[in-house]
Amino acid sequence: MRVxxxxxxxxxxxxxxxxxxxxxxxxxxxxxxLPPDSIQIEPTTRCNLRCxxxxxxxxxxxxxxxPLQKFEQLIDQLKGLKSVVLSGLGESFVNKSFLEMIAYxxxxxxxxxxxxxxxxxxxxxxxxxxxxxxxxxxxxxxGATKDVYEKIRVGADFHRVIANVRGFMDARHRxxxxxxxxxINFVTTTKNLNQVRAMVxxxxxxxxxxxxxxxxxxxxxxxxxxxxxxxxxxxxxxxLRHSDNLGVNVVVQRSLRRPxxxxxxxxxxxxxxxxxxxxxxxxSIQQTGNxxxxxxxxxxxxxxxxxxxIWNSEAYNALRREVKAGRSPETCRGCPLYAPKxxxxxxxxxxxxxxxxxxxxxxxxPSSEAVLPVEWSLTNWPRPAVxxxxxxxxxxxxx
Ligand SMILES: C[S@@+](CC[C@H](N)C(=O)[O-])C[C@H]1O[C@@H](n2cnc3c(N)ncnc32)[C@H](O)[C@@H]1O
Ligand code: SF4
Ligand code: SF4
Numbered sequence: 001m002r003v004x005x006x007x008x009x010x011x012x013x014x015x016x017x018x019x020x021x022x023x024x025x026x027x028x029x030x031x032x033x034l035p036p037d038s039i040q041i042e043p044t045t046r047c048n049l050r051c052x053x054x055x056x057x058x059x060x061x062x063x064x065x066x067p068l069q070k071f072e073q074l075i076d077q078l079k080g081l082k083s084v085v086l087s088g089l090g091e092s093f094v095n096k097s098f099l100e101m102i103a104y105x106x107x108x109x110x111x112x113x114x115x116x117x118x119x120x121x122x123x124x125x126x127x128x129x130x131x132x133x134x135x136x137x138x139x140x141x142x143g144a145t146k147d148v149y150e151k152i153r154v155g156a157d158f159h160r161v162i163a164n165v166r167g168f169m170d171a172r173h174r175x176x177x178x179x180x181x182x183x184i185n186f187v188t189t190t191k192n193l194n195q196v197r198a199m200v201x202x203x204x205x206x207x208x209x210x211x212x213x214x215x216x217x218x219x220x221x222x223x224x225x226x227x228x229x230x231x232x233x234x235x236x237x238x239x240l241r242h243s244d245n246l247g248v249n250v251v252v253q254r255s256l257r258r259p260x261x262x263x264x265x266x267x268x269x270x271x272x273x274x275x276x277x278x279x280x281x282x283x284s285i286q287q288t289g290n291x292x293x294x295x296x297x298x299x300x301x302x303x304x305x306x307x308x309x310i311w312n313s314e315a316y317n318a319l320r321r322e323v324k325a326g327r328s329p330e331t332c333r334g335c336p337l338y339a340p341k342x343x344x345x346x347x348x349x350x351x352x353x354x355x356x357x358x359x360x361x362x363x364x365x366p367s368s369e370a371v372l373p374v375e376w377s378l379t380n381w382p383r384p385a386v387x388x389x390x391x392x393x394x395x396x397x398x399x
Pocket of ligand 1: 054139140187215218
């Protein structure tokens with residue numbers, strides 16, 4: 001047998017070098033997190049409406065716009081960025097530079113998604129949005145009739161908004177473009193729960209791509225508008241029973257509180273306010289209505305610091321450690337989607353999922369009425385931790 005003796009200077013040097021390499025790798029993977037490839041940016045906190053479901057209605061703080069130059073500097077910092085949600089609390093079109101912001105992102109081949117009340121989107125803006133190849137637009141319409149809609153979306157004119165959506169769909173059709181994907185977002189409250197079927201019909205008549213029906217996230221002042229989970233379930237079951245006739249894709253999103261350690265947003269995205277503050281996500285912004293406190297809890301400011309430094313800062317990593325450990329960091333207190341791990345047991349979570357999946361709309365035992373062509377998924381972005389049911393349209397109504 002031949003014995004190979006290990007030793008000598010070259011061997012020791014090899015070991016030292018290898019150890020060094022491991023240390024660098026470990027430190028790098030632990031300390032340097034690559035920037036996210038999707039983020040959400042709030043172009044403004046100003047808004048031309050005062051919707052009853054929205055906390056902005058109760059703000060006493062003056063709103064503000066992100067300046068175009070600051071926006072461009074921010075985008076230039078974010079190497080590898082693939083997708084931006086370009087709306088937050090506020091109406092993005094109120095910022096006069098909004099279309100230029102979109103153009104800047106598209107010139108860098110970045111996906112653009114935003115939500116809008118569509119009060120400002122006239123024919124010429126519609127045409128420009130299609131020409132810019134915006135990827136997805138979520139139009140917020142919380143009522144199928146003038147009366148109900150205008151009581152919730154205070155300050156908007158129902159017929160004008162519907163005309164704007166029609167004008168937009170015409171522009172997309174004339175320019176023979178499959179994008180932007182157009183979704184109507186309908187938030188359920190006690191005031192509009194009886195309009196679900198009418199919303200489906202309105203969405204069909206507008207030839208949009210999808211209707212998303214989601215639960216309202218309550219805050220103190222909007223609590224009286226909150227429909228009970230049972231009422232929402234029962235209304236959805238009744239209204240969507242004859243899914244064979246649907247002429248539009250319907251996505252039902254029921255809020256479902258899951259253990260916080262299931263949240264991956266602090267690793268995968270960030271929310272930047274109009275004045276540069278970095279928060280882990282839009283839910284950490286929308287929870288309290290107390291902006292001043294939120295800004296205190298922010299993880300840094302991109303107008304004064306480099307994003308990658310903030311992203312890899314001790315404050316960000318401390319928040320990630322808390323989330324991973326199943327505890328709610330201060331910034332995430334009041335999150336409508338996740339709760340501390342010990343408050344939601346695994347068994348309870350599975351039970352809730354199973355109940356919702358079975359009964360299609362969240363209550364009662366499986367019933368033949370509720371057997372729908374449901375595709376079940378839990379998605380994380382752009383709508384984290386909500387139970388989603390996709391009801392594909394059956395009769396395609398093309399324009
Ligand atoms: C905050 S708005 C901002 C964008 C734009 N101003 C709009 O209305 O679409 C974004 C979305 O959040 C929804 N929203 C507002 N308040 C909500 C709440 N309390 N619960 C659930 N969704 C809400 C709106 O209906 C809208 O679809
Ligand atoms: S929901 Fe949108 S349109 Fe309504 S007040 Fe809030 S930001 Fe403005
Ligand atoms: S726990 Fe909630 S508030 Fe915190 S990052 Fe996740 S989704 Fe956002």
